[in-house]
Amino acid sequence: MPSGYIVFVLHAHLPYVRHPEYEEFLEERWLFEAMFETYIPLLKMFKRLENDGVNFKLTMSITPPLMEMLTAEDLMDKFERHMKSLIELAQKEVDRTAQEDPRKHKMAQYYLKDFQDTLKVFYSYDRNILNGFKEYMEKGKLDILTCNATHGYLPLMEIHPYAVKAQVKIGVDTYKKHMGVKPRGIWLAECAYYPGLDEILAEYGLEYFFVDSHGLWYADERPHYGVYRPVITPNDVFVFARDPESSELVWSADVGYPGDGRYREFYRDIGFDREFEYIKPYIDKSGVRINTGIKYHKITDKSIPLSDKDYYDIDEALQAVKEHASDFVSKKLSQAQNLKSLFNGVEPVIVAPFDAELFGHWWYEGVYFLEEFFRNVANTKLRVATAGEIVDRLETVQIVTPAASSWGANGYNEVWLNGKTDWIYPHQHEFEERMREVAQNIDESNELMVRLAKQLARELLLLQSSDWAFIITTGTSVDYAVNRTKEHARRFLELYDMYKSGNIDEGRLSYYEWIDGIFPDVDYKVYAS
Amino acid sequence: MLVYEDILEWLDTNPRIQDLRKKAKELGVKIKKRMRKREIIKVIREDIMKRLEGSEERRANVTSNFGEVQSQSEVKKAQDLPQTYGKDKLVLMPVNPHWLHAYWDLSPNTIRAIESLPLGSKVVLRLHDVTYIIFDGSNAHRTFEVSVDIRFTKNYYFNVPVAGADYLVELGYKDPTGKFVTLMRSNVCKAPKDYPSSSTRERWLDLRTKKKRVFVAGEVVVKPVEKAVGVSSMNVLENPSPSGGGSFMWEKVKSGAGKGGL
16 A cells, blocks of 8 residues: 655746747747756656656646747747757867866766757657657656646636636637647646636636645635645535645755755856857847856855856766655655554645746756656655546545635735736736627627737737736846736737727738737637626 | 956956956956955956846847837837726735735726815725625725825725735715715725634545535644744834735745746
């Protein structure tokens, strides 16, 4: 008998950043970096585990904007160019570091091979890495969740249930389009839930979702097994809750594993360290220095400044990975054993959700950590399982309505609604009402009008992305996020004026269809409900 | 830009300490007399990196001005969003268990009505606790009032007394006799809960038979260890919300809660 189950959940998401009108666009690098540092390394890991006959089970959301970007020809062309340029740079680094510290030279060789392999994996899936994830889904290794359409923050849309429905339905539709099957589970953007949302999830056939720990702790009735067994809502949707202990071990940069001195330092990159003329072709066209992905330093010690960091050695880092994965497995195993005896033999279900991009992008060795985790856990009585498998195995379940909650700082809505971001919502809510008006009144035989309605829906959906408010609050790429919000708002207003006047500028409309071309078949009629 | 890059390269060529001091002076970088060569190089390098980051931000803005319009003036124009949609609207949203956010918009008619109020009238917001009731204008459990100058404010953050309760806001005015007149009423908004249920009831579902069982449980098996909210030293002025929550006013975002984002 197993001591318990562990459900690893990776939430893979990036906002829709696609600028076909530009040959290069700085923020499109977010996708490229996530692809070569996280998504493709995950696929490589699946392969290694499969080749070695190691069982692994992963639950993973791939959000609709991410699916749309990963299948956009123009973006994938740009990714290919990006990788080729990176390989060229790595080749130069191999030559150059022959005269420098041997640890740098070793890493340069490592990067060159790694980037070349990455590009091969990309080609092996016909330049569509969703094919890779689909392959492991079909093999029963991956449970792929959908997410609400553009990662809109649903608790702040609660006053307009039709806007929430549109987010959910378009999330389901987009998943079907790319994965060929219906999604079973959903990851709610920012893990944000409000009581009543489950009714809408049920309406669109979704079987389960996830909440943060306090979503269950403060539920309408107390969860008998805490966060360690899924529950079901009165609307018949299963709910998994996050284990706070797992998060702390992996996530926290202060006390968590990723802060170990042997791991790679994120903020030292040759994009900043090499002389300008040499690095110029590999950084932003404007001359702005940015990360390239080639880094030679390790964290060394968190307290010392960037300039004093020591050189990185992948083998030393992989030794740290072994220690941390083994520590993690033994902690999870004893946690499961303790819970199981507390539960009189009922097996606990430990749910560990993370942003996928933490693994590989932020924590360079994170994917290897996952791999070591799966290798280690296979020899214990702790079982890995997907969320779907757990649901299929349940016999009795407690009925509970979770409390409003999110996984943002302090657990509620303040990351998305505060003095820096509150200006967004009066516009968003107004547009939601106008979108409904359009959907209810449109003449569906008028093809041009239908195109207009669809574009209105796209502008609204893109504006609703929680990413903009998040970025504004955390102060990372504020101008970009503010611009995106305002541009989508402005385009919405311009198109709405066309709707009102009946005077449609088709050239303009076509242009917006091209530059904001998410969800080609968007179901705008859902707003009429 | 290039000048800074050149200096960075020059720093790598093991320059003489006198030259380093000279360069620091040129750049306006403060260095101490007793500093050794290595330290001076470090200080200069850090200062330049800072400058480069600053110019990076400025340049990043330029690349971020996407859209069909290329000229600066047009980009600027595009960014002005309407200040009003000319409709009467009052919306209440939850921030966290102790704070709610209200925003409003006014139609020209309402603005005219407010402008023509008799002297001595006052525009106010009223927050009502309407938990478990259908509000009829006078049956709230508790009512709180604050006066607002609608010429300058279009929103308000309420610090609410009870988490998990239902609230509703009215925008109206008090006439010179003190009588309250409602102009607009918001949606009902539940403040999120931040405490476990006091109910000991448990409902269970047998998924094979679809039968439900309800019983009164003694204690739950797992008692959560909840996150403590607090600060290591309390400065009332800096931390205006000792009741917990309210951190949106401090503009602090902890990373430990789970969000990374690129």
